[in-house]
Amino acid sequence: MFRGTLIRSGNNAKTVKGDKLGGYETAIMYLAPFNLAGSNVCPMAEQAGCVAGCLNTAGRGRMSNVQLARVKKTKRYLADRVEFMQQLAIDLEAFERYCARKGVKPAVRLNGTSDIQWEVAHPVHRHMPQGLWRFKNVFEAFPEIQFYDYTKVYKRVYRDLPANYRLVLSYSAAHSAYSDAVVEAAAKTGANIAVVYRDKAIRDNMMPSGDALGYDDGFKRIYRQVIDGDSDDMRFLDPTGVIVGLYAKGAARHDRSGFVVG
Numbered sequence: 180m181f182r183g184t185l186i187r188s189g190n191n192a193k194t195v196k197g198d199k200l201g202g203y204e205t206a207i208m209y210l211a212p213f214n215l216a217g218s219n220v221c222p223m224a225e226q227a228g229c230v231a232g233c234l235n236t237a238g239r240g241r242m243s244n245v246q247l248a249r250v251k252k253t254k255r256y257l258a259d260r261v262e263f264m265q266q267l268a269i270d271l272e273a274f275e276r277y278c279a280r281k282g283v284k285p286a287v288r289l290n291g292t293s294d295i296q297w298e299v300a301h302p303v304h305r306h307m308p309q310g311l312w313r314f315k316n317v318f319e320a321f322p323e324i325q326f327y328d329y330t331k332v333y334k335r336v337y338r339d340l341p342a343n344y345r346l347v348l349s350y351s352a353a354h355s356a357y358s359d360a361v362v363e364a365a366a367k368t369g370a371n372i373a374v375v376y377r378d379k380a381i382r383d384n385m386m387p388s389g390d391a392l393g394y395d396d397g398f399k400r401i402y403r404q405v406i407d408g409d410s411d412d413m414r415f416l417d418p419t420g421v422i423v424g425l426y427a428k429g430a431a432r433h434d435r436s437g438f439v440v441g
């Protein structure tokens with residue numbers, strides 16, 4: 180179990196399960212989503228209708244001290260991004276050392292409960308043998324770490340993303356403009372799409388058919404295989420061209436916005 184100031188491992192049942200299978204250890208950073216800390220860190224949340232059903236309320240997230248800690252961390256990010264990135268680099272270095280000692284590979288998900296575009300406008304400094312070095316982003320600074328995230332900011336998958344950063348699009352049918360844009364982005368870039376189904380039975384019924392989104396016209400026709408996205412969180416190991424099927428947890432079980440399907 181790694182305990183950094185900003186990232187932690189070992190406190191998410193899904194990552195712990197996947198880590199055992201794949202020889203990884205996964206650390207996650209949990210911030211306060213949407214505008215809970217005063218500024219919006221989830222730019223597409225309203226279009227995607229995911230605020231009410233956000234995973235921020237699932238599991239440990241229900242506890243108020245956990246919520247407060249996330250708000251505090253997010254305020255730190257909003258107040259001084261340079262200082263925050265310095266702390267993140269310290270955490271990532273420590274996590275790398277921790278994983279090396281344990282003989283496992285490090286994986287990091289920075290947007291546990293946020294949707295920040297870490298690949299742009301987030302430079303970071305790292306101590307290298309030749310001195311303090313400025314990198315464009317954490318992915319360049321830490322090429323040994325496998326990063327991954329789910330995102331509703333579909334324009335991100337059109338970017339030339341670093342090889343050690345895997346993004347999975349997050350589907351919602353709350354607004355057709357949003358769902359169409361997500362499906363189009365997947366069709367054009369090959370990015371996988373995560374879909375949250377109302378319950379496990381609905382998700383499992385989708386798995387054999389693959390006809391999960393029902394799009395059937397032109398380029399939107401993406402009859403993709405649906406895989407079980409709940410058995411682990413190792414999205415960077417998934418094949419491309421699949422729908423990552425999840426089932427609703429926490430407040431999402433009662434969601435009627437279209438974020439949860441079925």
Ligand code: SF4
Pocket residue numbers: 212213220221223224229230232233234235291292293294331
């Ligand atoms: S589901 Fe994702 S994008 Fe939506 S509010 Fe939560 S963290 Fe933000």
